[in-house]
Amino acid sequence: MTGAGRCTITASQAGDADFAPAPAIARAFQISGVILQAHFDVGADGFTYVDDAFRDTHQPAYASGTWIVSGGFRGGGLRVTLGGIDSNAITGMSGGWAKTFNLTAPTRITLYVRGSLTQSPYYEADEKSELLVRLDGALIGASPSDFLAQIVGDGNTGGAITTGWRLYAVNLGTLSAGTHTLVLGGYNSKKTDATESTTVLIDDVLLTENTAGAQAAVASLDFERFKENIRILSGSGDRTQGSASYTTASLWLENQLRAAGYVVQHHAYTYLGQPRTSIYVTKVGTLFPDQMYIVSAHLDGRGGGGAANDDASGCSLVLESALALAGLPTAVSVRFIFWNNEETGLNGSTAYVNERASQQGVESPPGSGIYPEPRWLGMIQHDQILYDHGLPPQHDQIPAADLDVEYQASSTWATQSLQLANALRAGNQTYSTNYPAQVGSNMNYTDSVPFQNYTATVSVRDNQRVAEIGNGSNPYWHQPTDLYTAYSEADFRLGFNAVQMTLGTVAELAGAMTAPAQP
Incomplete structure (x- = not known):
């Protein structure tokens, strides 16, 4: 095997x-694709503490590691303590927890780990603390850094600084067959007082093969069903918010989701004094239900036609992705959202962000293991994915047709958003069968925008929104002619490649498995 x-x-x-x-x-x-799993509730689960585990340090007297029965994310955990002890000035302290594992064949691996990094008060600005991962002697970090988290002293002001508990997902690439060693822990560059100490906490470690689940999900897709979804949605009309055609489309969509076993939920808000809702379902993660990726499109349209491309095409992508993952366990949660009021100014998504951003990762009721709003790991919006006929637009699809993945370079989360965009481009190269994808830096005018300063955020389109769509690349955009019959088999095939790209990428990121890991 x-x-x-x-x-x-x-x-x-x-x-x-x-x-x-x-x-x-x-x-x-x-x-099962699970290679290593540890929750530390009854012990160290085969991990062994190692002094001076990182950055060639040589200060074992100022590093220690302990399994703790409580104080992990939930229950037990592993702890590394660095510094403290006395007022000597010490540079370079580290410690980590190590475990070996074996692979019988070259395997693409994703590491999930919960970590918390805390730096006590009184560290100066030239003193830093880090949460680190080492695989076979090499540091693995959040690109372009070689650490998962870093805290820099605030110069003897304020209290302790902490990241709090975070889930880190790291693509380790393809590892060779044989034995490998994983080390998780921390590093403290310098301390000058007994009151200066760094604490690293580790919990919920999972190493999993990251392609089998994604391959199974993508293999379940059906091109004709993708097209039929668009035909049905656009056949109800342009789905202007508040209209009968919107209601007809939303009821059909909800029925498809319920038939797949999902619990349909609604986010309620008001628009011009009138009640409105966006529709969503959640694939709850088996190991990390408090963390999620968002995959979305907008259900409302305008133009007086069928709003087939804008955005029945995106809704079909989100629906197909939800159906494909319905029967596969995922390590983290995935939420599929169908926004309302995009065409009136992103009102539905903006209302969601305004209400839910502060609720991320909150367990309710406490101790239940239920997270109504898991923490956002990334948001992928889909808005028009069928039509790349060049600019000015030609009668037929151009030979250079491709998909555009855009992030916003001016956003707070620009670095992480670029990483998400590049992950989608890599997913395109792995899972899309016909068309390439390119990355752009001016994401705009769609429901991902309200999220861009809260999490990694991208949009997927058939053309760049500002440079191409805004300059007339699609003559059907917001017109009565945006009908199902306006698009060719090649146009639908371009959109289907977007489904393959997003589903394959999200399945990898969320840790989709062909058999469940044990919580």
């Missing part, structure tokens, strides 16, 4: 001169 997935073993026996052949018996089972 060389990887995760579904396996069938068939037993058979040929007959001979004395015995008739036995009928073949087949038995199928799932092979």
Whole structure:
């Protein structure tokens, strides 16, 4: 056995001169992609503490590691303490928890780990603390850094500084067959007083093969069903917010989601004094239900036609992604949202952000394991994905047709958003069958914008929103001619490649598995 997935073993026996052949018996089972899993509730789960684990430090007297029965994210955890002890000036302290694992074949691996980094008061501005991961001797960080988190002293002002508990997901790439060593812990560059100490807490470690679940999800997609969704949604009308056509489309959409086993929920808000809702469902993560990716499109349209491309196409993508992941467990949660009031000024998504941003990661009721608004790991919006006929637009799809993944370079989360955009581009190269994707830096005028200063945020389109769509790349945009019948098989195929790209990428990021890990 060389990887995760579904396996069938068939037993058979040929007959001979004395015995008739036995009928073949087949038995199928799932092979889990989980390589290493630890929650530290009853011990260190095979991890061993190591002094001077990082950055070539040599100060074992100022580093220690302990398994703690409580104080982890939930229950037990691992702790590394650096510094403190006395008033000597010490530079370079580190410690970590190590464990080896074996792979039988080259495997693409994702690491998930919860970590909390805390720096006590009184650290100066030239003293820093870091949360670190090392794999086979090499530091693995959040690109372009070689650390997961870093805190710099505030110059003897204020209280302790902490990241709080965060979930870190790190793509380790393809690891070779054989034995590997993972080390999790921390580093303190300098301390000058007994009151200066760094504490690293570690919990919920998961190493998982990251392609089998994504491959299974993408393989379940159906091109004709993707097209049929667009035909049905656009056939109800342009779905202007508050209209009968919007209601018809939303009821059909909700029925598809319920039939797949989802619980349909609504985010309620008001627009010009009138009640409005956006629709969403959540694929709850088996290991990290308090963290989620958002995959979205806007259900409302305008123009008096069918709003087939803007944005029945995006809604079909989100629906197909939700259906594909319905039967696969994921490590983290994925929320699929169909926004209302995009065409009137992003009112639905803005109302959601205004209400829900402060509720991220809150367990309600406490101790229940239920997170009504998991913490946002990333948001991917889809808005028009069918039509790339060049600028000025040609009658037929141009030979250089591609998908555009845009982030906003001026946003607070620009670095992380670029990383998400690049992950989608890599997913396009792996899962999309016909069309490439390019990354742009001027995401605008869609429901991802309200999120851009809160989390990694991108939009997926058939053309750049400002440079191309805004300059006339689609003659059907917001027109009565935005009908299902306006688009060719090649146009629909471009949109289907967007489904493959987003679903494959999100399935990898969320840790989709062909068999569940144990919580």
